[in-house]
Amino acid sequence: MSAPYPQHPVGGFSILAISGSIGYTFAMKILGIETSCDETAASIVEDGETILSNVVASQADLHAQYGGVVPEVAARSHIEVMLPVVESALSEAKIEWDAIDGIAVTHGPGLLGSLLIGTLTARTLAELKHKPLYGINHLEGHVYANYLAADTKPQFPYLALIISGAHTQLVIFKAHHDYHLLGQTLDDAVGEAFDKVARILGLSPTQGGPAIAKAAINGNDRAFPFPKAKTDQKLDFSFSGLKTAVLRQAQELAGGGFRMPSFEVHKKLSQQQISDLAASFQRVAIETLVDHTIKAYEEYHPKSVVIGGGVAANQLLRDELAKRIPIPVHFTATNLCTDNAAMIAAVGYHYAVADKSISPARLRVEPTLSM
Ligand code: KG4
Ligand code: ZN
Numbered sequence: 001m002s003a004p005y006p007q008h009p010v011g012g013f014s015i016l017a018i019s020g021s022i023g024y025t026f027a028m029k030i031l032g033i034e035t036s037c038d039e040t041a042a043s044i045v046e047d048g049e050t051i052l053s054n055v056v057a058s059q060a061d062l063h064a065q066y067g068g069v070v071p072e073v074a075a076r077s078h079i080e081v082m083l084p085v086v087e088s089a090l091s092e093a094k095i096e097w098d099a100i101d102g103i104a105v106t107h108g109p110g111l112l113g114s115l116l117i118g119t120l121t122a123r124t125l126a127e128l129k130h131k132p133l134y135g136i137n138h139l140e141g142h143v144y145a146n147y148l149a150a151d152t153k154p155q156f157p158y159l160a161l162i163i164s165g166a167h168t169q170l171v172i173f174k175a176h177h178d179y180h181l182l183g184q185t186l187d188d189a190v191g192e193a194f195d196k197v198a199r200i201l202g203l204s205p206t207q208g209g210p211a212i213a214k215a216a217i218n219g220n221d222r223a224f225p226f227p228k229a230k231t232d233q234k235l236d237f238s239f240s241g242l243k244t245a246v247l248r249q250a251q252e253l254a255g256g257g258f259r260m261p262s263f264e265v266h267k268k269l270s271q272q273q274i275s276d277l278a279a280s281f282q283r284v285a286i287e288t289l290v291d292h293t294i295k296a297y298e299e300y301h302p303k304s305v306v307i308g309g310g311v312a313a314n315q316l317l318r319d320e321l322a323k324r325i326p327i328p329v330h331f332t333a334t335n336l337c338t339d340n341a342a343m344i345a346a347v348g349y350h351y352a353v354a355d356k357s358i359s360p361a362r363l364r365v366e367p368t369l370s371m
Pocket of ligand 2: 309
Protein backbone atom coordinates (compact mmCIF):
# COMPACT_ATOMS: atom_id res chain seq x y z
CA MET A 1 0.00 0.00 0.00
CA SER A 2 3.01 2.29 0.50
CA ALA A 3 3.94 4.45 -2.44
CA PRO A 4 7.33 6.01 -3.16
CA TYR A 5 7.04 9.70 -2.55
CA PRO A 6 9.75 11.64 -4.31
CA GLN A 7 8.35 15.13 -3.61
CA HIS A 8 9.12 14.98 0.10
CA PRO A 9 11.70 12.25 0.59
CA VAL A 10 12.23 12.81 4.28
CA GLY A 11 10.18 9.92 5.68
CA GLY A 12 11.32 6.94 7.70
CA PHE A 13 12.96 4.69 5.12
CA SER A 14 11.87 1.10 5.28
CA ILE A 15 12.26 -2.09 3.32
CA LEU A 16 9.15 -3.91 2.20
CA ALA A 17 8.82 -7.42 0.80
CA ILE A 18 6.51 -7.33 -2.23
CA SER A 19 5.40 -10.63 -3.79
CA GLY A 20 8.50 -12.42 -2.67
CA SER A 21 10.92 -9.75 -3.92
CA ILE A 22 12.44 -6.97 -1.89
CA GLY A 23 11.40 -3.40 -2.74
CA TYR A 24 12.18 -0.06 -1.15
CA THR A 25 9.44 2.22 -0.05
CA PHE A 26 8.75 5.13 2.24
CA ALA A 27 6.49 4.61 5.18
CA MET A 28 4.82 7.99 5.05
CA LYS A 29 4.00 9.49 8.41
CA ILE A 30 1.44 12.28 8.51
CA LEU A 31 0.69 14.38 11.59
CA GLY A 32 -3.05 15.10 11.73
CA ILE A 33 -4.52 18.04 13.67
CA GLU A 34 -8.25 18.39 14.37
CA THR A 35 -9.99 21.22 16.25
CA SER A 36 -13.26 21.76 14.37
CA CYS A 37 -15.50 21.62 17.44
CA ASP A 38 -14.76 20.76 21.08
CA GLU A 39 -12.08 18.08 20.72
CA THR A 40 -8.41 19.06 20.51
CA ALA A 41 -6.76 16.18 18.68
CA ALA A 42 -3.44 15.20 17.13
CA SER A 43 -2.41 11.87 15.65
CA ILE A 44 0.34 10.24 13.64
CA VAL A 45 -0.75 7.83 10.93
CA GLU A 46 1.47 5.81 8.63
CA ASP A 47 0.46 5.32 5.00
CA GLY A 48 -3.12 6.40 5.65
CA GLU A 49 -3.94 3.23 7.57
CA THR A 50 -1.75 2.51 10.58
CA ILE A 51 -2.29 4.61 13.69
CA LEU A 52 0.96 5.28 15.56
CA SER A 53 -0.69 7.61 18.07
CA ASN A 54 -4.13 9.13 18.50
CA VAL A 55 -4.48 11.80 21.20
CA VAL A 56 -7.87 13.42 21.87
CA ALA A 57 -8.42 16.01 24.61
CA SER A 58 -12.19 16.29 25.00
CA GLN A 59 -13.82 19.43 26.37
CA ALA A 60 -17.17 17.65 26.96
CA ASP A 61 -17.05 18.16 30.74
CA LEU A 62 -16.24 21.84 30.32
CA HIS A 63 -19.29 22.46 28.13
CA ALA A 64 -21.71 20.22 30.06
CA GLN A 65 -22.41 23.01 32.58
CA TYR A 66 -23.65 25.26 29.73
CA GLY A 67 -25.85 22.57 28.13
CA GLY A 68 -23.95 22.66 24.82
CA VAL A 69 -20.70 23.73 23.16
CA VAL A 70 -19.86 27.42 23.74
CA PRO A 71 -17.66 28.53 20.78
CA GLU A 72 -15.55 31.05 22.75
CA VAL A 73 -14.90 28.55 25.55
CA ALA A 74 -13.97 25.91 22.97
CA ALA A 75 -11.46 28.19 21.21
CA ARG A 76 -9.80 29.19 24.48
CA SER A 77 -9.49 25.60 25.58
CA HIS A 78 -7.94 24.61 22.22
CA ILE A 79 -5.26 27.27 22.73
CA GLU A 80 -4.39 25.87 26.16
CA VAL A 81 -3.96 22.24 25.14
CA MET A 82 -3.06 22.31 21.42
CA LEU A 83 0.74 22.14 21.70
CA PRO A 84 0.81 19.59 24.55
CA VAL A 85 -1.56 17.41 22.50
CA VAL A 86 0.76 17.59 19.45
CA GLU A 87 3.75 16.78 21.67
CA SER A 88 1.90 13.79 23.15
CA ALA A 89 1.08 12.52 19.65
CA LEU A 90 4.79 12.58 18.77
CA SER A 91 5.94 11.00 22.01
CA GLU A 92 3.27 8.26 21.96
CA ALA A 93 4.32 7.42 18.40
CA LYS A 94 7.94 7.45 19.67
CA ILE A 95 9.14 9.61 16.79
CA GLU A 96 10.85 12.97 16.34
CA TRP A 97 9.89 15.79 14.01
CA ASP A 98 12.33 14.70 11.30
CA ALA A 99 10.30 11.50 10.80
CA ILE A 100 7.14 13.47 9.96
CA ASP A 101 6.47 13.78 6.21
CA GLY A 102 3.60 16.26 6.29
CA ILE A 103 0.96 17.99 8.39
CA ALA A 104 -2.77 17.57 7.68
CA VAL A 105 -5.20 19.90 9.41
CA THR A 106 -8.98 20.33 9.39
CA HIS A 107 -9.78 23.69 7.79
CA GLY A 108 -13.56 23.25 7.70
CA PRO A 109 -16.40 22.82 8.30
CA GLY A 110 -16.65 23.71 11.99
CA LEU A 111 -16.59 26.53 14.52
CA LEU A 112 -14.58 29.52 13.27
CA GLY A 113 -12.58 30.13 16.46
CA SER A 114 -11.84 26.44 16.93
CA LEU A 115 -10.72 25.97 13.32
CA LEU A 116 -8.46 29.02 13.60
CA ILE A 117 -6.49 27.52 16.49
CA GLY A 118 -5.84 24.23 14.68
CA THR A 119 -4.97 25.81 11.34
CA LEU A 120 -2.74 28.49 12.89
CA THR A 121 -0.89 25.79 14.80
CA ALA A 122 -0.48 23.65 11.68
CA ARG A 123 0.59 26.58 9.50
CA THR A 124 3.18 27.67 12.05
CA LEU A 125 4.55 24.15 12.52
CA ALA A 126 4.69 23.62 8.75
CA GLU A 127 6.81 26.77 8.39
CA LEU A 128 9.06 26.08 11.37
CA LYS A 129 9.63 22.40 10.66
CA HIS A 130 9.66 22.71 6.84
CA LYS A 131 6.84 20.23 6.25
CA PRO A 132 4.24 20.17 3.47
CA LEU A 133 0.80 21.25 4.68
CA TYR A 134 -2.58 19.78 3.68
CA GLY A 135 -5.94 21.47 4.34
CA ILE A 136 -8.51 18.75 5.01
CA ASN A 137 -12.32 18.67 4.92
CA HIS A 138 -13.48 17.30 8.28
CA LEU A 139 -16.30 15.35 6.58
CA GLU A 140 -13.85 13.61 4.27
CA GLY A 141 -12.04 12.65 7.47
CA HIS A 142 -15.12 10.83 8.80
CA VAL A 143 -15.18 8.78 5.58
CA TYR A 144 -11.44 8.00 5.65
CA ALA A 145 -11.69 6.80 9.25
CA ASN A 146 -12.81 3.62 7.49
CA TYR A 147 -9.28 3.06 6.14
CA LEU A 148 -7.86 3.00 9.67
CA ALA A 149 -7.41 -0.24 11.56
CA ALA A 150 -9.69 -1.91 9.00
CA ASP A 151 -9.38 -5.52 7.79
CA THR A 152 -10.86 -4.70 4.39
CA LYS A 153 -10.82 -1.40 2.52
CA PRO A 154 -13.85 0.20 0.82
CA GLN A 155 -13.99 -0.41 -2.93
CA PHE A 156 -14.65 2.43 -5.40
CA PRO A 157 -17.21 3.55 -6.28
CA TYR A 158 -18.57 3.68 -2.77
CA LEU A 159 -21.51 5.35 -1.12
CA ALA A 160 -20.70 7.26 2.07
CA LEU A 161 -23.24 8.14 4.73
CA ILE A 162 -21.74 10.88 6.93
CA ILE A 163 -23.73 11.32 10.12
CA SER A 164 -22.47 13.58 12.87
CA GLY A 165 -23.58 16.26 15.31
CA ALA A 166 -23.49 18.87 12.57
CA HIS A 167 -23.96 16.98 9.30
CA THR A 168 -26.09 14.35 7.61
CA GLN A 169 -24.94 13.68 4.06
CA LEU A 170 -24.94 10.99 1.39
CA VAL A 171 -21.91 11.23 -0.90
CA ILE A 172 -20.75 9.06 -3.80
CA PHE A 173 -16.97 8.55 -4.07
CA LYS A 174 -15.74 7.49 -7.53
CA ALA A 175 -12.06 7.69 -6.52
CA HIS A 176 -9.87 9.53 -4.03
CA HIS A 177 -10.56 13.30 -4.43
CA ASP A 178 -13.45 12.58 -6.82
CA TYR A 179 -16.81 12.66 -5.09
CA HIS A 180 -20.14 14.44 -5.16
CA LEU A 181 -22.93 15.15 -2.75
CA LEU A 182 -26.21 13.26 -3.32
CA GLY A 183 -28.29 14.57 -0.43
CA GLN A 184 -28.06 16.32 2.91
CA THR A 185 -30.18 17.54 5.78
CA LEU A 186 -32.27 20.63 5.19
CA ASP A 187 -32.40 21.50 8.90
CA ASP A 188 -31.07 19.61 11.96
CA ALA A 189 -28.31 17.01 11.59
CA VAL A 190 -29.27 13.58 12.89
CA GLY A 191 -26.73 13.79 15.76
CA GLU A 192 -28.12 17.20 16.67
CA ALA A 193 -31.62 15.64 16.83
CA PHE A 194 -30.29 12.90 19.16
CA ASP A 195 -28.65 15.58 21.33
CA LYS A 196 -31.75 17.81 21.48
CA VAL A 197 -34.12 14.93 22.23
CA ALA A 198 -31.74 13.70 24.95
CA ARG A 199 -31.91 17.14 26.54
CA ILE A 200 -35.73 17.22 26.34
CA LEU A 201 -35.81 13.79 28.03
CA GLY A 202 -33.33 14.93 30.70
CA LEU A 203 -30.82 12.24 29.67
CA SER A 204 -27.60 14.10 28.90
CA PRO A 205 -26.57 17.72 28.32
CA THR A 206 -23.96 16.67 25.74
CA GLN A 207 -23.39 13.47 23.72
CA GLY A 208 -27.10 12.65 23.54
CA GLY A 209 -26.64 9.79 21.07
CA PRO A 210 -25.27 7.20 23.50
CA ALA A 211 -27.74 8.35 26.20
CA ILE A 212 -30.74 7.87 23.88
CA ALA A 213 -29.46 4.48 22.73
CA LYS A 214 -29.09 3.38 26.37
CA ALA A 215 -32.54 4.63 27.45
CA ALA A 216 -34.11 2.99 24.37
CA ILE A 217 -33.03 -0.49 25.49
CA ASN A 218 -35.89 -0.60 28.02
CA GLY A 219 -38.40 1.17 25.78
CA ASN A 220 -41.13 0.17 23.33
CA ASP A 221 -40.02 1.53 19.96
CA ARG A 222 -43.64 1.39 18.65
CA ALA A 223 -45.14 3.29 21.60
CA PHE A 224 -45.32 6.53 19.59
CA PRO A 225 -45.69 6.56 15.78
CA PHE A 226 -43.54 9.62 15.11
CA PRO A 227 -43.66 10.87 11.50
CA LYS A 228 -40.91 10.47 8.90
CA ALA A 229 -40.17 13.74 7.06
CA LYS A 230 -40.76 13.99 3.32
CA THR A 231 -38.38 16.17 1.29
CA ASP A 232 -38.61 17.38 -2.34
CA GLN A 233 -35.30 15.71 -3.22
CA LYS A 234 -35.59 12.07 -2.20
CA LEU A 235 -32.02 11.84 -0.84
CA ASP A 236 -32.30 14.96 1.33
CA PHE A 237 -33.03 14.61 5.05
CA SER A 238 -35.00 16.57 7.64
CA PHE A 239 -34.97 15.86 11.39
CA SER A 240 -36.35 19.01 12.95
CA GLY A 241 -40.01 17.88 12.63
CA LEU A 242 -39.20 14.58 14.35
CA LYS A 243 -37.53 16.41 17.24
CA THR A 244 -40.57 18.71 17.62
CA ALA A 245 -42.93 15.71 17.49
CA VAL A 246 -41.02 14.15 20.42
CA LEU A 247 -41.30 17.42 22.37
CA ARG A 248 -45.06 17.71 21.72
CA GLN A 249 -45.62 14.08 22.74
CA ALA A 250 -43.55 14.58 25.90
CA GLN A 251 -45.46 17.77 26.78
CA GLU A 252 -48.76 15.91 26.30
CA LEU A 253 -47.62 13.05 28.55
CA ALA A 254 -46.38 15.56 31.14
CA GLY A 255 -49.82 17.22 31.11
CA GLY A 256 -48.29 20.68 30.83
CA GLY A 257 -49.55 21.81 27.41
CA PHE A 258 -47.40 23.04 24.51
CA ARG A 259 -46.20 26.08 26.45
CA MET A 260 -44.39 23.96 29.03
CA PRO A 261 -40.65 24.77 28.68
CA SER A 262 -38.75 21.92 27.05
CA PHE A 263 -36.27 21.73 29.95
CA GLU A 264 -39.13 21.18 32.47
CA VAL A 265 -40.95 18.39 30.66
CA HIS A 266 -38.78 15.44 31.68
CA LYS A 267 -39.37 16.13 35.38
CA LYS A 268 -43.02 15.05 34.94
CA LEU A 269 -42.30 11.88 32.96
CA SER A 270 -41.88 8.34 34.29
CA GLN A 271 -38.75 6.30 33.47
CA GLN A 272 -40.88 4.09 31.23
CA GLN A 273 -42.28 7.05 29.31
CA ILE A 274 -38.75 8.41 28.81
CA SER A 275 -37.55 5.03 27.55
CA ASP A 276 -40.55 4.68 25.20
CA LEU A 277 -39.99 8.18 23.80
CA ALA A 278 -36.25 7.48 23.32
CA ALA A 279 -36.90 4.11 21.62
CA SER A 280 -39.61 5.47 19.33
CA PHE A 281 -37.47 8.47 18.36
CA GLN A 282 -34.41 6.31 17.73
CA ARG A 283 -36.38 3.85 15.57
CA VAL A 284 -37.72 6.60 13.26
CA ALA A 285 -34.37 8.45 13.05
CA ILE A 286 -32.47 5.26 12.21
CA GLU A 287 -35.14 4.00 9.78
CA THR A 288 -34.88 7.34 7.95
CA LEU A 289 -31.09 6.95 7.60
CA VAL A 290 -31.40 3.35 6.45
CA ASP A 291 -34.24 4.05 3.95
CA HIS A 292 -32.27 6.89 2.33
CA THR A 293 -29.08 4.83 2.15
CA ILE A 294 -30.96 2.01 0.44
CA LYS A 295 -32.52 4.44 -2.08
CA ALA A 296 -29.05 5.80 -2.93
CA TYR A 297 -27.60 2.27 -3.10
CA GLU A 298 -30.32 1.20 -5.56
CA GLU A 299 -29.76 4.24 -7.75
CA TYR A 300 -25.94 4.34 -7.83
CA HIS A 301 -24.96 0.65 -7.49
CA PRO A 302 -21.78 1.24 -5.41
CA LYS A 303 -19.33 -1.57 -4.65
CA SER A 304 -19.18 -0.67 -0.94
CA VAL A 305 -21.12 1.40 1.54
CA VAL A 306 -19.16 3.41 4.13
CA ILE A 307 -20.63 4.84 7.32
CA GLY A 308 -18.80 7.57 9.26
CA GLY A 309 -19.34 10.26 11.90
CA GLY A 310 -20.40 10.14 15.54
CA VAL A 311 -23.82 8.60 14.87
CA ALA A 312 -22.15 5.68 13.06
CA ALA A 313 -21.49 4.33 16.56
CA ASN A 314 -25.23 3.61 16.90
CA GLN A 315 -25.76 -0.14 17.24
CA LEU A 316 -29.31 -0.19 15.87
CA LEU A 317 -28.08 1.57 12.71
CA ARG A 318 -25.25 -0.96 12.35
CA ASP A 319 -27.61 -3.91 12.75
CA GLU A 320 -30.24 -2.56 10.34
CA LEU A 321 -27.81 -1.56 7.59
CA ALA A 322 -25.91 -4.84 7.77
CA LYS A 323 -29.26 -6.67 7.50
CA ARG A 324 -30.69 -4.65 4.62
CA ILE A 325 -27.73 -3.89 2.33
CA PRO A 326 -26.50 -6.90 0.34
CA ILE A 327 -22.90 -5.67 -0.20
CA PRO A 328 -20.06 -4.94 2.27
CA VAL A 329 -20.95 -2.16 4.68
CA HIS A 330 -17.90 -0.53 6.31
CA PHE A 331 -18.58 0.91 9.73
CA THR A 332 -15.97 3.16 11.29
CA ALA A 333 -14.41 1.48 14.35
CA THR A 334 -16.48 2.75 17.30
CA ASN A 335 -13.49 4.48 18.94
CA LEU A 336 -12.90 6.44 15.70
CA CYS A 337 -16.52 7.50 15.01
CA THR A 338 -16.38 10.72 17.00
CA ASP A 339 -13.94 13.50 16.16
CA ASN A 340 -10.25 12.57 16.09
CA ALA A 341 -7.12 13.55 14.18
CA ALA A 342 -6.23 10.06 12.92
CA MET A 343 -9.00 10.36 10.32
CA ILE A 344 -7.58 13.75 9.23
CA ALA A 345 -4.09 12.25 8.88
CA ALA A 346 -5.63 9.36 6.86
CA VAL A 347 -7.01 11.85 4.30
CA GLY A 348 -3.72 13.78 4.47
CA TYR A 349 -1.85 10.72 3.25
CA HIS A 350 -3.90 10.68 0.02
CA TYR A 351 -3.36 14.43 -0.41
CA ALA A 352 0.37 13.83 -0.01
CA VAL A 353 0.36 11.02 -2.58
CA ALA A 354 -1.46 13.36 -5.02
CA ASP A 355 0.92 16.21 -4.06
CA LYS A 356 -1.99 18.46 -3.07
CA SER A 357 -0.13 20.55 -0.50
CA ILE A 358 -0.97 24.19 0.17
CA SER A 359 1.32 27.01 1.19
CA PRO A 360 0.94 27.87 4.92
CA ALA A 361 0.33 31.49 3.93
CA ARG A 362 -2.65 30.47 1.75
CA LEU A 363 -4.54 28.06 3.99
CA ARG A 364 -7.87 29.59 5.08
CA VAL A 365 -10.51 28.30 7.47
CA GLU A 366 -13.87 27.50 5.86
CA PRO A 367 -16.51 27.10 8.61
CA THR A 368 -19.27 26.20 6.11
CA LEU A 369 -17.18 23.97 3.83
CA SER A 370 -19.31 21.30 2.12
CA MET A 371 -18.46 18.05 0.34
O1 KG4 B 1 -18.65 13.30 14.52
P1 KG4 B 1 -18.91 13.86 15.86
O2 KG4 B 1 -17.98 13.51 16.97
O3 KG4 B 1 -18.96 15.41 15.86
C1 KG4 B 1 -19.31 16.19 14.77
O4 KG4 B 1 -18.50 16.28 13.79
O5 KG4 B 1 -20.43 16.73 14.81
O6 KG4 B 1 -20.40 13.41 16.23
C2 KG4 B 1 -20.99 13.70 17.45
C3 KG4 B 1 -22.44 13.24 17.39
C4 KG4 B 1 -23.26 13.74 18.58
O7 KG4 B 1 -24.42 14.36 18.09
C5 KG4 B 1 -23.57 12.45 19.33
O8 KG4 B 1 -24.79 12.50 20.02
C6 KG4 B 1 -23.62 11.43 18.21
O9 KG4 B 1 -22.54 11.80 17.37
N1 KG4 B 1 -23.47 10.04 18.69
C7 KG4 B 1 -24.42 9.10 18.57
C8 KG4 B 1 -23.92 7.94 19.19
N2 KG4 B 1 -22.66 8.21 19.66
C9 KG4 B 1 -22.39 9.51 19.34
N3 KG4 B 1 -25.65 9.15 18.01
C10 KG4 B 1 -26.41 8.04 18.06
N4 KG4 B 1 -26.02 6.88 18.66
C11 KG4 B 1 -24.78 6.78 19.22
N5 KG4 B 1 -24.42 5.64 19.81
ZN1 ZN C 1 -17.14 15.20 13.18
